[in-house]
Amino acid sequence: xxxxxxxxxxxxxxxxxxxxxxxxxxxxxxxxxxxxxxxxxxxxxxxxxxxxxxxxxxxxxxxxxxxxxxxxxxxxxxxxxxxxxxxxxxxxxxxx
Amino acid sequence: xxxxxxxxxxxxxxxxxxxxxxxxxxxxxxxxxxxxxxxxxxxxxxxxxxxxxxxxxxxxxxxxxxxxxxxxxxxxxxxxxxxxxxxxxxxxxxxxxxxxxxxxxxxxxxxxxxxxxxxxxxxxxxxxxxxxxxxxxxxxxxxxxxxxxxxxxxxxxxxxxxxxxxxxxxxxxxxxxxxxxxxxxxxxxxxxxxxxxxxxxxxxxxxxxxxxxxxxxxxxxxxxxxxxxxxxxxxxxxxxxxxxxxxxxxxxxxxxxxxxxxxxxxxxxxxxxxxxxxxxxxxxxxxxxxxx
Numbered sequence: 001x002x003x004x005x006x007x008x009x010x011x012x013x014x015x016x017x018x019x020x021x022x023x024x025x026x027x028x029x030x031x032x033x034x035x036x037x038x039x040x041x042x043x044x045x046x047x048x049x050x051x052x053x054x055x056x057x058x059x060x061x062x063x064x065x066x067x068x069x070x071x072x073x074x075x076x077x078x079x080x081x082x083x084x085x086x087x088x089x090x091x092x093x094x095x096x
Numbered sequence: 097x098x099x100x101x102x103x104x105x106x107x108x109x110x111x112x113x114x115x116x117x118x119x120x121x122x123x124x125x126x127x128x129x130x131x132x133x134x135x136x137x138x139x140x141x142x143x144x145x146x147x148x149x150x151x152x153x154x155x156x157x158x159x160x161x162x163x164x165x166x167x168x169x170x171x172x173x174x175x176x177x178x179x180x181x182x183x184x185x186x187x188x189x190x191x192x193x194x195x196x197x198x199x200x201x202x203x204x205x206x207x208x209x210x211x212x213x214x215x216x217x218x219x220x221x222x223x224x225x226x227x228x229x230x231x232x233x234x235x236x237x238x239x240x241x242x243x244x245x246x247x248x249x250x251x252x253x254x255x256x257x258x259x260x261x262x263x264x265x266x267x268x269x270x271x272x273x274x275x276x277x278x279x280x281x282x283x284x285x286x287x288x289x290x291x292x293x294x295x296x297x298x299x300x301x302x303x304x305x306x307x308x309x310x311x312x313x314x315x316x317x318x319x320x321x322x323x324x325x326x327x328x329x330x331x332x333x334x335x336x337x338x339x340x341x342x343x344x345x346x347x348x349x350x351x352x353x354x355x356x357x358x359x360x361x362x363x364x365x366x367x368x369x370x371x372x373x374x375x376x377x378x379x380x381x382x383x384x385x386x387x388x
Contacts, residue, residue: 001240004240047379
């Protein structure tokens with residue numbers, strides 16, 4: 001499944017979307033993130049426990065600020081680090 | 097004592113004609129939300145009884161209260177239940193649960209039980225958050241998005257307006273539909289500001305139903321935005337307390353251009369999560385028995 005972490009507000013849309021089917025919990029994106037936005041966590045998916053990357057509770061509601069330093073309009077470090085293309089970063093500012 | 101307009105009635109229900117003593121597997125799902133706690137009992141994977149209670153300041157107490165209410169009058173004891181799954185915001189605090197499972201999976205599974213395998217998009221509109229869920233024919237989640245950053249589109253938002261206008265919460269929806277012409281939605285996406293805006297409209301002489309219409313319309317728009325991201329695919333269903341607010345439901349259907357599946361009699365939309373949890377409980381119980 002694809003989990004979209006983040007939100008849309010008056011200034012734009014800010015989402016980190018992780019595909020838990022593709023993610024194998026390798027943790028490369030976690031290491032690549034300079035802000036500590038990501039972590040790996042065990043989740044119950046289809047009655048099985050699986051280790052996958054997630055956005056931390058601390059950053060989930062403020063990724064607009066947490067992710068800004070990476071200028072995610074391009075391809076931020078987390079996306080580049082993922083060999084399975086399991087992570088997508090959406091960064092759309094209103095008016096741009 | 098002054099009437100509390102935001103307070104909805106707590107209640108319980110037993111499905112008539114069912115006998116739990118003949119069941120092979122008895123499971124329960126306890127969904128402790130931020131505003132309401134629901135306990136659902138299923139026998140051999142079919143709905144037996146449930147309760148819907150207000151969540152108090154203590155999650156474990158709320159879970160206990162909901163469970164006690166659900167078994168009330170059935171002759172069943174907690175020990176008779178083979179497996180309990182806790183879900184919801186307070187799922188780690190259900191003291192008698194065997195396992196906790198996120199409510200995303202539980203709502204999808206519950207919606208699949210209530211409406212069947214055609215459900216593909218689900219909107220859970222709860223007390224303090226809104227979840228947009230895509231699922232497959234088995235009720236497995238394929239995409240998920242949650243707004244818990246603000247109260248717009250949630251039950252709390254509704255409670256604020258019900259309180260402001262002194263209208264019982266269950267009347268908010270029907271009253272909002274009594275307008276001849278649909279007014280502009282309140283412009284704020286923030287419930288705090290929407291409330292101030294509502295006060296302003298009342299002062300301008302707007303009748304209550306118009307203020308409610310404007311408010312419900314703004315809520316519907318906010319919810320539609322969430323659905324935009326995961327794309328609505330038919331069939332579309334709504335669970336959670338706001339499913340009972342026809343003012344928001346109708347306007348949401350209008351915006352997205354798709355009708356929601358009608359509510360099923362005997363299934364309060366607030367218990368979808370609990371149903372899903374109880375079904376997972378059955379699957380996990382049987383899995384454990386197999387590998388034992």
